[in-house]
Amino acid sequence: MEILYLTTVLPGKIPGGGEIATKNFISAFEMDGHSVRLLGFCRENDNHQGQCVEERRFVSAANKIQTAGWLLQSVFMNTSYGMRKFYSNKYAEHVLDHLSTNKIGCVVIEHSQLSWMSRLIKNNYPRIPLIFNSQNVEFDMYSRLACQAKGNDAIKKILFSRESVKLFHEEISLIKDSRQVWCLTKNDCELYKKHVPDKEYRVFNIPGSMSLQPRNEQSTLTRHYDVSIIGSWTWMPNAIGLRWFVQHVLPYLPDKVSVSVAGAGAEDILRDVRRVNYVGRVESSYEFLRRSRVIVIPSMEGGGIQIKTLDAIAMGLPVVATSVACRGLDNLPQHIKVTDDPAMFANYIVQYLVSNSVFDCQKSINWYANRVTEFNKQVSEAISSIDEGSTIEN
Secondary structure (H helix, E strand, C coil): EEEEEEEEEEECCCCCCCHHHHHHHHHHHHHHCCCEEEEEEEEECCCCCCCCEECCCCCCCCHHHHHHHHHHHHHHHHHCCCHHHHHCHHHHHHHHHHHHCCCCCCEEECCCCCCCHHHHHHHHHHCCCCEEEEECCCHHHHHHHHHHCCCHHHHHHHHHHHHHHHHHHHHHHHHHHHCCECCCHHHHHHHHCCCCCCCCEEEEECCCCCCCCHHHCCCCCCEEEEEEEECCCCCCCHHHHHHHHHHHHHCCCCCCCEEEEEEECCCCHHHCCCCEEEECCCCCHHHHHEEEEEECCCCCCCCCHHHHHHHHHCCCEEEEEECCCCCCCCCCCCCCECCCCHHHHHHHHHHHHHHHHCHHHHHHHHHHHHHHHHHHHHHHHHHHHHHHHHHHCC
8 A cells, every 4th residue: 555644844864752643653554564754844954855845943942933933823713822833734745646647545634733634634635544643642741731830831831831722623534534633541541532532533552753772781881870861852842851850850869870861952950050061963763872870750741651761761771750651551571660750750760770680681682572473463454444446546
């Protein structure tokens, strides 16, 4: 089958969690013998995978004028900020061109911010089946962010509440237009089912990005720091977790414990935190993480599956994480400690550093390998159930 796969941002040289998920789905399709045409926006001067419909700068801090413009336009257009941010006439033209010149068996729309695509496709090619690939339940996430906004963040509370309401209608509309709805956790699908019960929902055991390395090879490395944390800190749910670690966990750690943080956008959070070494963006998250003694994942907000948690498991190194970081993951290997209590979180870190334990890496490899196998099987089964007879001959 020829699949048209529509996403927001194409996987680049240094992909984030959402882009890694995209790469995994594309890889699974190709392993199953399908041809995939991947479309999306791309960052400026980035070495991306797929066809770029338009270059854009997406980090709000980098272009505040454009961000304000998208926000105002979303109000005038009565849409979510996210939908306006990822709306493009050029994108629409590329999609219609592919549908008119290729034998497309189905279209995958990834992320609710592209929900406007479903009406475009349905109005022009009503017989082509749509799949909504939701990595997060966006309306629920923004609702929680609105609830967490404090009194002095009244503007954020209003904006997040508005975004939640608009995204709810957009996500529900996309679900109704779709043949299948794909989720990364069972809870996400259950949230959607409450509003649209009569749809085919599927849950996928998405893998991470890491290649597996034997423990005996890792044990020969020089550890540059005791604790490592990595993430895209421009994304507010991630930033909330890093602030939680700095404000509530770090005070419990002995002064001699070295902490290193990687990823873009943490300058403001770590500006006055002398105990943390901030290295910014790194080309290889694997190389950064494997040179620490303990990997920490302090996520306190967000949806879907945390790719960084899967990568940490695959490495066979000690991990201390919150319950949010491990959401949707079952039967975790023994070296994953989970708690939301700051004192216990710090205690687990210290225990690992003091014991200098060596774990059976093979169990992690097996856990991760089984997840990859199951994911590929799930994708194959889901796409094979799409009626290829709906393909339009052009």
